[in-house]
Amino acid sequence: MPRGANLPAIAAFNDTVVLDAVRRSEGGLSRVELVGSTGLSAQTVSNVSRRLIDQGLIREAGKRIDGPGKPRTILQLEPTGSYAVGVHLDPTVITCVLLDLEGEVVAEARRHSPVSGDAMQTLAIVVEAIGTVLAESGVDRAKVSGVGVAAPGPIDTETGVVVRPPLIPGWNDFHLRDELRAATGLSSLVAKDVTAAAVAERWRDSADASHDYVFVYYGTGVGVGMVLGGDVYTGATHNAGDVGHAIVDPGGALCACGRRGCYGESVRPYRLVMQAIWAGVLSAPGGEPVPDGVELDLDVETVDALFTELTQAATAGDDVATSILDRSIRNTAYYLSNLSALLDIDRVVFGGPSWDRLEPFYAARLPGWMHEFDMDILTHPVITESSAVGADVAAVGAACLVLDATFSPRGRV
Ligand SMILES: [Zn+2]
Structure with missing residues (x-):
């Protein structure tokens, strides 16, 4: 919880401290509780509350009896503010x-x-x-x-x-x-x-949720957002989150960097789709067979549609489709085990536009792979889950x- 300071020059900052405390509370806070949680004086909290009410950002929402003394007025966020x-x-x-x-x-x-x-x-x-x-x-x-x-x-x-x-x-x-x-x-x-x-x-974190986790974003490519110590870590130039070229599958797919089995390359939808086309699970646009290792120049919409087909084939029980997905899940587990050890995180959250189609396969296979690797590397288990926020x-x-x-x-x- 950020704490304020009792200086008039930073009144605007104190406004945000109070607003943030009210926003993060379950059901609102009284002024007395705000004094406790922000470190601001009772007078400052009173002034700030009045300002925020006048601006329509918070509202008085009834009274609550907390022990002896008169009932305390509860301040809540005004969502339409x-x-x-x-x-x-x-x-x-x-x-x-x-x-x-x-x-x-x-x-x-x-x-x-x-x-x-x-x-x-x-x-x-x-x-x-x-x-x-x-x-x-x-x-x-x-x-x-x-x-x-x-x-x-x-x-x-x-x-x-x-x-x-x-x-x-x-x-x-x-x-x-x-x-x-x-x-x-x-x-x-x-x-x-x-x-x-x-x-x-x-933003969706409740007060007692873990504060050290990564968000694996599965879109056209794969990236990793990091929340460390409760703050989103963005790096020196705000470009943190590139998964880089850690090799997780030495005999795997050829990456643009010239090496084989880099994590990002080995799990992106285009790569899984190409593996499925080479194996004959999917048909390339035009229907011609594509020899192993020959890359196609597919636009992003075509990749997306074929990616859906791949997951549908696996759902229908196609062994080759299933093994392509399973290998990518194992590669993810390799990568996340190392990341978990490096950052000492206790949670991995998955989401992004491609995630909904992968979710059932990851739910079935990732915990097992993670457990296998965790036993050797980590001092505590890592929970894996889907984002509560959804595809948007x-x-x-x-x-x-x-x-x-x-x-x-x-x-x-
Ligand atoms: Zn690479």
Whole structure:
């Protein structure tokens, strides 16, 4: 719990300390409880509470009797006090959500990413989607704190520029934040998608949830968001979370780096789809057999559709499809065992756009693989689970970043 200070110059900071404490509480807090949890004086808490009530960010919500003395007025968050828009730019789908101050999704819109990958065309779709969620929810634009965009890395968070996203060459060095600000009139920020996903998960944390965990983001590629000591770890340039080229399968797939069996390469949907095509489980577009080792230039939508087919074949009992998935799960367990040992985490959360199709296979096989590796490496078991936030996790997280930047004493992460 961040603690405040009793200096007039940082009144705005104290506002965020009190608001954060109220937001994280179950059912609200009294002013006396706020004094205890924030370290602020009773007078400061009283002044701050009045200001936040006047701004419509918190409300008085009845009285509670706590032991002797007069009943205490409970302060609760006012969910309609402010809103934030979150956008997830994925190579296939653009997801747009509107969150209230409690972090609940009140409206959402989904659009296909333009096949051209053109940045300005993408921007026009994003602007339209933002207009749609605001119109559908009836929320006044003046109540929107800003727009957060989760984009594939690498990104420059200082300038809001998407640097060189793989798979979307049309976005190279695109000034996304400034273009979006100009087009919507709303303040904007840009974050890496895995970071946004980890932020969304942290917002859902209850007070007693573990504070050291990783979020494995399964999209077109795989990334890892880290929550360490209760904070999202973003690294020196806010680009932490690239899984790098740790070798988990020495005889496995050839990676762009020239080596075989790098983790990210060995589990990404394209790689699993190609293995299935070579093995004859899936048909390549056009129906011709593809010799082992010959790569196809498949667009992201085709990969996504074939990936669904692969998981359906495994569900139907196809042994080869099952073994392709199982090998990728074993590779994930290798990687996570090392990561768990390095970071001393006790939980791994999975999510992202490709995760729903993999979830049943991971649920059946990952704990066994993890247990096997954990016994040799780790001093305690690691729990694996699916994100509670769902497939929109990166968009939700991008909106949470806006709420954090506006209302949290931590500020922008
Ligand atoms: Zn590699």
